[in-house]
Amino acid sequence: MTDETHEHIRLAIPNKGRISDPIIDLLEKGGLHLHSSSSRKLIAPTCDPAVEVLFARPIDIPEYVANGAADLGITGRDMVRERGASVTEILDLKMGSATLVLAAPEDSGIRTAKDLAGKRIATEFPHTTEEFFRERGIPVSLFPVSGACEATPYLGVADAIVDLSSSGTTLKTNHLMVLEEILHSTTILIGNNDAMQHRRGKIDEITLALESVISARGKCYLMMNVNRDSLSEVKEVLPGLGGPTVMDVASDESLVAVHAVVDEERVYQLITRLRNAGARDILVMPIDRLIR
Ligand SMILES: Nc1ncnc2c1ncn2[C@@H]1O[C@H](COP(=O)(O)OP(=O)(O)OP(=O)(O)O)[C@@H](O)[C@H]1O
Numbered sequence: 001m002t003d004e005t006h007e008h009i010r011l012a013i014p015n016k017g018r019i020s021d022p023i024i025d026l027l028e029k030g031g032l033h034l035h036s037s038s039s040r041k042l043i044a045p046t047c048d049p050a051v052e053v054l055f056a057r058p059i060d061i062p063e064y065v066a067n068g069a070a071d072l073g074i075t076g077r078d079m080v081r082e083r084g085a086s087v088t089e090i091l092d093l094k095m096g097s098a099t100l101v102l103a104a105p106e107d108s109g110i111r112t113a114k115d116l117a118g119k120r121i122a123t124e125f126p127h128t129t130e131e132f133f134r135e136r137g138i139p140v141s142l143f144p145v146s147g148a149c150e151a152t153p154y155l156g157v158a159d160a161i162v163d164l165s166s167s168g169t170t171l172k173t174n175h176l177m178v179l180e181e182i183l184h185s186t187t188i189l190i191g192n193n194d195a196m197q198h199r200r201g202k203i204d205e206i207t208l209a210l211e212s213v214i215s216a217r218g219k220c221y222l223m224m225n226v227n228r229d230s231l232s233e234v235k236e237v238l239p240g241l242g243g244p245t246v247m248d249v250a251s252d253e254s255l256v257a258v259h260a261v262v263d264e265e266r267v268y269q270l271i272t273r274l275r276n277a278g279a280r281d282i283l284v285m286p287i288d289r290l291i292r
């Protein structure tokens, strides 16, 4: 086997759903450009000849990674738990955040999980739900659904639900109250256990690319010119990543160029304070990737 074959990686990502586009955007920003002529193609090559992308349903991705059909996968932590897949969690992509909750109608009188003994629970997550009640020794029956779970108590087919909530709007609209939080989920990068041992080089390269995009989120790059006399005041205003970088300006000895990475949410206030401290020609630039 050549080195190239040995290090070939298949990465499974969602083909649709709410986390699909943000994941493709993450790969693009990380420099792993997809070469896909048709959105319905199952497998697409990338700009790295050693990496190809497999499009699959988020719920199937943990199993594909566990059995080696894919070496890496990107999906929700809730999906990995539901499938009980034996995979390695490599990186939290810090997106697609949602909480799997146990909820019951506000006017049902049900206030704790124990109140549900002998009752019926509707869910898109039958395994996680079964495990949750089994661990607590509460006997319940399950009513598996594949969507619109919040309507089931109203329809009289379930007494409570186990479903995802992010903004909480759907629960509120359906007059459901949270009894317990079962799992906090975000989108994660997972790896096949065997590939983690034997194809580490390429996996680490992909992980670093994605990690660098995550590190850059919410940050931007400030560049400005500062009179040498005002430098200490400007430095006081600037937090930066390990302090600002200060450089000579070739055309004007009285000036220095100051560069710093700052939190995007602080820029609005920072630029006025920098200007008052003596900074001029301030540029605010986006950062695609940040490698620490
Ligand atoms: N508010 C939310 N509701 C459901 N899933 C969410 C939410 N926010 C993030 N997610 C995550 O998105 C993934 C769901 O993927 P899925 O393909 O089922 O997306 P979807 O947008 O719910 O699609 P579908 O239209 O099939 O319901 C899960 O890992 C889940 O944790």
Ligand SMILES: O=P(O)(O)OC[C@H]1O[C@H](OP(=O)(O)OP(=O)(O)O)[C@H](O)[C@@H]1O
Residues within 6 Å of the ligand: 146, 147, 148, 149, 150, 163, 164, 165, 166, 167, 168, 169, 170, 171
């Ligand atoms: O807390 P919220 O922001 O209201 O989001 C939660 C809702 O979003 C998801 O439904 P989805 O849109 O995926 O439809 P589905 O029920 O058909 O899966 C989830 O199943 C909840 O119903």
Ligand SMILES: [Mg+2]
Residues within 6 Å of the ligand: none
């Ligand atoms: Mg859904």
